[in-house]
Amino acid sequence: MxxxxxxxxxxxxxxxxxxxxxxxxxxxSKSVTNRALVLAALSSEPGWLRRPLRSRDTLLMAEALRAMGVGIEEGVGPDGSGEAWRVIPAGLHGPATVDVGNAGTVMRFLPPVACLADGPVHFDGDPRSYERPLHGVIDALRALGARIDDEARGALPLTVHGAGALDGGPVAIDASSSSQFVSALLLSAPRFNQGVEVRHTGRALPSMPHIRMTVDMLRAVGAQVDEPETGGEPDVWRVSPSALLGRDLTVEPxxxxxxxxxxxxxxxxxxxxxxxxxxxxxxxxxxxxxxxxxxxxxxxxxxxxxxxxxxxxxxxxxxxxxxxxxxxxxxxxxxxxxxxxxxxxxxxxxxxxxxxxxxxxxxxxxxxxxxxxxxxxxxxxxxxxxxxxxxxxxxxxxxxxxxxxxxxxxxxxxxxxxxxxxxxxxxxxxxxxxxxxxxxxxxxxxxxxxxxxxxxxxx
Structure with a gap:
């Protein structure tokens, strides 16, 4: 062969x-679309996502959120200006099964969301997804109070036993293999009881623009974020607990x-x-x-x-x-x-x-x-x-x-x-x-x- x-x-x-x-x-943008879907799903009111990317990675994200109870309706925006998705937050629940494919954003951004679900959420994906690092997210969530069964792999497949809430608080991680470890924790942090303080302890962080994207998008929906870029402590990000606002967001190319x-x-x-x-x-x-x-x-x-x-x-x-x-x-x-x-x-x-x-x-x-x-x-x-x-x-x-x-x-x-x-x-x-x-x-x-x-x- x-x-x-x-x-x-x-x-x-x-x-x-x-x-x-x-x-x-x-x-x-895939990066903007998938971050926007997560934030809209965790918001306190419905919101519109205009010109979303429809690709394998973003459809996997949408289907995963739907499996946990989020409403995502595809159609034309309220002003008739083109395709838009209406995201309707709901009580997150399990049991649910999430197919991550080989999408880093899905496999890393959604385990923190699953911690807020009432019931177990099982994550699986393509064979290559088993080889991609996920330990930073798994270890951090456990330190913040989550129960996760990954048979000590630090990788997929795994099950998050959601309890409907997560304590949150300070956590140290090595995100030198993927900046998505940081973004994953920040995106769900406003819904944690204590928010989160993420401290990166490893080598230089790759792909810093993606973390800046996460911070900007969090602030756009009402979250309070302290970051190194705005005079905060180096390699430390703090997100306060708060409600997130439903927004009307247009996705950039x-x-x-x-x-x-x-x-x-x-x-x-x-x-x-x-x-x-x-x-x-x-x-x-x-x-x-x-x-x-x-x-x-x-x-x-x-x-x-x-x-x-x-x-x-x-x-x-x-x-x-x-x-x-x-x-x-x-x-x-x-x-x-x-x-x-x-x-x-x-x-x-x-x-x-x-x-x-x-x-x-x-x-x-x-x-x-x-x-x-x-x-x-x-x-x-x-x-x-x-x-x-x-x-x-x-x-x-x-x-x-x-x-x-x-x-x-x-x-x-x-x-x-x-x-x-x-x-x-x-x-x-x-x-x-x-x-x-x-x-x-x-x-x-x-x-x-x-x-x-x-x-x-x-x-």
Whole structure:
């Protein structure tokens, strides 16, 4: 059996024959959607979530909350402005079963919620989910008074025996393997009897923008949060017990998922516009503006969105990606096509993501003729002439989009399991080919033509 036989249909990555010139409407942020769902479920009144992302990870989150008693109604927002989800809080209850798939946000954000349920909540997921670290959340919840049965694995599967409440209070954790450990505790903390004081005791925290996102969203629904960013104690976050308010939230475009489209402009010397790029955001993907400019492009950000223009050359880069690790696969793909070597550092934690991303990138780029070497905390990439071949994805959506970027410049790249992009970017193949086929004098890639399934009438 070959490595691709489980997914026999290989996707021929389109090869660019000229400069792209397109407008690509990127679906909503997974990180924002799933945080918003949790906060709305814990609120004291119903709220609306506009332009939510409909992908595997977010649908898993919605179904998990429904299993615990939360009402989530899908339809059109109150002003008729497009798809929205109405979240109706209810008394959380078990018994319930939660399928986390391979979604880090679901497996880490929901055990604290389950502690507030009346009854047992069982968590299970894809085989890879068993290998992803969860000990930080499990150990912290036990220290705060929860009863959890994981047979001492520190990982899935597990059962949270909800008692309808949780004492809360101070807790120390090592979140150096995932910032989601911190976010998981903060999101439910307003409902804990004593709130929470989370103290990180390990190495430098990865993906700090995601913790800032959590804090900002908590404050937006009325929570009181003290954090290092606002003069608090270093590596300590405090959330006071309080009721959360139902809100009307519009989800920003997922800026990390905009990465392959912006990369296409860089590779082809073209131009891509992403509408509704926020002027201010906590999303890690906003760092693409600076990183991709350093790699040879230029960008213009206005109230209508971001336009990124490539120069026709890709430059190597020496960059610490510790705060924006999810961007590593796309940057590695560009680095393999660059005119000089690159060093990507600060991302040792990527070995614990959907797959071991450092090992996977090394193997797959080298299989196409590249020269990638793993380091203790990243990759060294020396550009070489690449050739076609099968690019394995390891059920990792960002591996798949990285392969598509390489395929723009390298004929004959075939992507195994392109469908894995549905984890966070539904309809990626259609968006990708639509971008390459777009006529800049007409509509480009527009929501009505190639948006997510949720954006197409009758889908």
């Amino acid at each position: 070959t490595e691709s036989s489980a997914h026999p249909a290989l996707w021929p990555a389109p090869h660019a024959t000229g400069a792209v010139d397109a407008t690509v409407t990127v679906p909503g 997922d800026l990390s998922n905009a990465q392959p489209f912006l990369a296409a402009a860089l590779v082809t010397g073209g131009r891509v516009t992403v509408p509704d790029w926020p002027l201010r955001t906590t999303q890690p993907g906003d760092a693409l503006r600076e990183i991709f400019t350093a790699m040879g492009g230029s960008c213009e950000l206005t109230e209508s969105g971001l336009t990124f223009t490539g120069s026709g050359r890709v430059h190597g880069i020496d960059v610490d990606l510790g705060e924006v690790g999810e961007l590593t696969p796309g940057i590695a793909a560009l680095a393999a096509l660059a005119d000089s070597p690159s060093t990507l550092s600060g991302v040792a934690h990527l070995r614990l993501h959907e797959t071991d991303r450092l090992a996977a990138l090394t193997k797959e780029i080298n299989n196409l003729g590249g020269d990638v070497t793993e380091t203790a905390d990243g990759l060294v990439i020396r550009p070489r002439p690449l050739h076609g071949g099968v690019f394995q994805t390891y059920d990792d959506h960002r591996m798949a989009t990285a392969a598509a970027v390489i395929g723009l410049a390298v004929p004959g790249v075939e992507v195994e399991n392109i469908g894995t992009t549905a984890k966070t970017l539904p309809d990626f193949p259609d968006l990708w080919t639509g971008m390459l086929d777009a006529d800049p004098d007409t509509v480009g890639v527009t929501p009505g033509a190639l948006g997510t399934s949720a954006e197409r009438p009758g889908a």
